[in-house]
Amino acid sequence: MPSHLSADHPAAQPPPRGSVDALISQTRRLRGDMDAVRRDAPTDGTDPEGRWQRALCDLAMHQLNDLDAHLAQLRDGPRPVPVEPEAAPPAVRAVPAASSPHGSLISRVGSAEWNLLTDEASWSGELYRIVGRDPAAPPLTLDELPSVVLDEDRPRLTSMVTDCLIDAKPIDGEFRMLRPDGDVRTVHMMGEPVLDVDGSTVSMWAVLRDVSELRRSQRTVSETRDSLQRQRHVAQTEHRLAVELQEAVLPPWRGSLRPEQGPGTLELAARYLPSSTSALIGGDWYDAFELPGGDTLLSAGDLTGHGVTVTSGVAMLLGALRGMAVAGTEPGRLMTWLNQLFDASARPTLGSAVCCRYRPQSRTLVWAQAGHPAPLLFRNGTGRTLTPPAGVLLGATSGAVYGQAEEPLEPGDLLLLHTDGLAPLREGSPRPAAAHTGRPDLIGTDDTGGTVETGEGAAAVSRLLGLAPRFGEARTAQDCVRTVVEEFGETERADDACVLVARVTT
Structure with missing residues (x-):
């Protein structure tokens, strides 16, 4: 059989054994380093980014294992077809199945030569294993080779072989083969025509590599990357919608609700402070609304959750709260009905x-709370926490009854409503629990069922009360809000927060 080398090209000398051994050693050191990186990669299957990183590590290991196997083959030379005893039963001559999609990472490489003059074929033992063919059977000829290729890939193989034999073009392409055991393998084929002295093609030789595992790993990388990109796109879209909805629900008030400010009216300012540890919009909210007859409704609160769902829930809650207040419902009864809605x-x-x-004619504040920090009242350079009436979290229990309290206000008084996320999270403090609202470590319950600040919540209230002298010097409600932001900062919270300031005009 003619050599697979063209008569026009002398045989290349094999590389020195020592240089190949050095390459193998370097490859194995790199493989060990890569394996260490892979072990450190995230293994949480629920995280798309972790799955993508893990898939990239597996792909790199595939490539390094392939390189190691190919260098070893280069060093040791091609494998001969194994000669099996004639007396061996068929079961002994059976070829082991190729590595499963989740088995060995090493690609198999075989070689073949097809003589066009004698129509003979010669296969290496590894090619028999790739195709899943009994080594005792004759190798497939070029005419028979398409019979093991999937129907949709046969035109590609035919085109590559035709271009090689007629136009002397090198072969470089892939196709899928169906093994007798039903396993489908992806094979990468590289080959060249062998020419005689007059330039005519006398045979064709090829190297065939089983790249099934490599392609599977590449698909995994692509799929996890696409999944990660889709998740990021969805998150960005949801965040944008949540921000737009929140901005519509929580306008940044500056000034009075009334066009003409008079004695006893409220000057308002508010601020939403996002979390520094999450890009998601939380459920903290504030509201101010002028009621029929001149009263003013002030409110603040926090719903569990993040994103569009909770922001739309805030919008519905504010609609219900305003509607009941317009109908004349007092704060205590209003909390009871809100709890029924929850x-x-x-x-x-x-x-x-x-x-x-707030009733401006009498400068009286009537208020109720549901598991929320009590308002702070500042007067003449000092501040105090209003004594809260009884009230549990909304949605915590059916049939809850909420108390109501009254507080007389004076010209120049400043009322501050805030949510519990204003308190910064200390090192080692627990994260907010999903079964509670806001920061459960900040709110407690007294003997009467009312809520009291505890832990970091009490520390935050103490810091707010310590701002009383600065509030007394402030010219506007907006200046007071700015003072709160300066005190607590905008990058120190584990949860989002709201501040609403209302000052009784003189």
Whole structure:
């Protein structure tokens, strides 16, 4: 049989054994380093980014294992076809199946030569294993080779072979083969025509590599990358929608609700402070609304959750709260009805809230709360926490009854409503629990069922009360809000927060 080398090209000398051994050693050291990186890669199957990183590590290991095997083959030379005893039963001559899609990472490489003059074929033993063919059977001729290729890939193989034999073009392409055991393998074929002295093609030789595992690993990388990109796109879209909805629900008030400010009216300012540890929009909210007859409704609260769902829940809650207040419902009764709405919701959730009704004629504040920090009252350079009436978290229990309290205000008084996320998270402090609203470590309950600040919540209130002298010197409610932001910063919270300031005009 003619040599697979063209008569025009002398045989290349094999590389020195020592240089190949050095390459093998370097490859194995790199493979060990890569394996260490792979072990450190995230293994949480629920995280798309972790799956993508893991898939990239596996792909790199595939490539390094292939390189190691190919260098070893280069060093040791091609494998001969194994000669089996004639007396051996068929079961002994059976060829082991190729590595399963989740088995060995090493690609198999075989070689073949087809003589066009004698129509003979010569295969290496490894090619028999790739195709899943009994080594005792004759190798497939070029005419028979398409019979083991999938129907949709046969035109590609035919085109590559035709271009090689007629136009002397090198072969470099892939196709899928169906093994007798039903396993489909992806094979990468590289080959060249062998020419005689007059330039005519006398045979064709090829190297065939089983790249099934490599292609599977590449598909995994691609799929996990696409999944990660889709997740990021969805998250970005949801975040944008949540921000737009929140901005519509929480306008940044500066000034009075009334066009003409007079004695006893409220000058307002508010601020939403996002979390520094999450890009998601939380459920903290504030609201101010002028009621028929001149009263003003002030409220603040926090719903569990993040994103579009909780932001739309805030919008619905504010609509219900305003509607009941317009109908004349007092804050205590209003909290009771809100709790019934939470209890009847198809999507169970928890929330905290404080609701105040200010009557400018008498300068009286009537208020109620549901598991929420009490308002702070500042007067003549000092501050104090209003004594909270009884009230549990919204949605915590059916049939809850909420108390109501009254507080007389004076010209120049400043009322501050805030959510519990204003307190910074200390090193080692627990994260907010999914079964509670906001920061459960900040709120406690007294003997009467009312809520009291505890732990970091109490520390935050103490810091707010310490701002009383600066509030007394402030010219506007907006200046007071700016003072709060300066005190607590905008990058120190593990949860988002809201601040609403209302100052009684003189």
